[in-house]
Amino acid sequence: MKELLELLEKNYTQSPEQMSIMLNMPAEKITALIEKFEKEQIIVKYQTIIDWEKAGVDNVTAVIEVKITPQREVGFDAIAERIYRYPEVRSVYLMSGSYDLSVTVEGTNLREVADFVSTKLSTIDGVVSTTTNFMLKKYKYAGVIINDQQEEHRLVVSP
Amino acid sequence: MTWADRISPTVKSIPPSGIRRFFDIAAEMKGVISLGVGEPDFVTPWHIRESCIYGLNRGQTSYTSNAGLLELREEIAKSLYNDYQVTYAPRTEILVTVGVSEGLDLAMRALLSPGDEVLIPEPCYVSYKSCVILAGGVAVTVPTKIENQFRITAAELENFVTPRTKVLLIGYPNNPTGAVMSQQDLSEIAKFATKHDLIVISDEIYSKLTYDGIHTCFSSLPDMMSRTIVLNGFSKAYAMTGWRIGYAAANPDFIAAMTKIHQYTMLSAPIMAQVAAIEALKRGEKNMKQMTAEYNQRRRLILNGFRQMGLDCFEPKGAFYLFPSIKSTDLTSLEFAEQLLHAEKVALVPGDAFGESGEGFVRCSYATSTANIKEALLRIGRFVSSVKKK
16 A cells, blocks of 8 residues: 555556556556545646746746644644635745744735735734745755756666 | 787686677667666665775775774674674684675685586576686576476586586576575575585575565584675665675684685775764664665566466566566577667666577566566567567
8 A cells, every 4th residue: 555655655646557567556446546646635636747947938936834823722823824714825834943834925926925924923912023035946845856867877778 | 919819718618798789789779678687776775885985084084994993893793693694703714805796706715726616507607608718617507497486406517517516696676687596495505505515605695685584694504604605795785886895604613715816906995985884883774775675666566467468477586687588589698688788778677698598588676676677568568579579
């Protein structure tokens, strides 16, 4: 089961037939397992990783350190939810350390992100402070090196 | 008298590697998918590379003792014990070599007198025979068969024993066939070795790439410890081919003799590679297992592909090679490989490069991406059906 999930995480576009051969598992079982994973939200979503810079689409990403006051009964969750519901928010993590939430926000330009932080994020009840860090370059994302041009160094034929 | 005339007759008697000729053709072509590569497609895991860089920063650029860094020998002894429950003394029973290639050469030169015979099951790695001949020995090849999954049996070996037989050289998991020998299979060979009082050299470079069952280290068999030279290294398991680092483990007398040759001809294995090898043994297991799992998936994919083409193919349980029979195409191995290369631009290695008994087979390495394997299968399938129609 772990092997199948790892294979899917690396590349979900392979056919169940091919995965069935690679994992030595009947194709019907793979299809059933995938359905089950989807239903149980073990597979949350299928996504691609796109190098937007190479595609010529400009955007700006900020990683914002957010300090919040936890609330009775719901702790950090309620405020986190108010933040992550915004579509411009790409990720939200609860952190240990000097701040509470790490929020990634994407916009088409600096002004858009700044507007979001000042008008939306920092005005939420319970948000004590924000520190906005703009991302300068993306080297690696979700375990994938973005500009990974490893040449083939091996000889074409070797013993 | 020309310069060529002055070359030693022994060297002249050895044919150049059959792979070389083929390489020259393939290297010139563009758009070739190669299943001909006998090394991992992974780059050495970063933590291993980084440890070497750190070593260089600290100025680790000197010779080491002839036998290799003691810390490395200790790690090797530990891993041999953990993996196979064999106990070797790091100070007297382990020698760090420049790959298994050097270990093999040292073992042959340390053991053979002119005319001594070495039994070598075939098909086998390209340098076995030549190493024996260069050391003054006589290579006696023993063919293995697809019907027996390219395993060697004591009965087959018996036919080739003479009073001059001194050494048995085996390499399992096998390059080029991908064959493995179970503990039971090897026990038969052990009995045979005892019966004829042979020294066994066991090249176990692909030991970590065993996909079905577990690898048995030859010296772990009862009474085999003292008569066996185990050769192993880091090239395949840790994707470290270019580092040229391996080791030999054997009784103190053999190791002392091999070290004597090594100290005069090599001095020591490069310290950079030794430092990296320590890191590989200490912290390389997770990456190694990931690579092995991926090879296993590709192994099933390529095996399935060849079987669907209708080629006779036994399931390889080790290394990263598939060795399908191409006899049904009525082509020789070389014809098959050359025509395939020109027609479909897929490079693989004709089986006879690994000895006469490899004729009728080709070696396909699956140390390449699944995308490459899929495309190669498509092309080979097209080629096979066009040949069979004729």
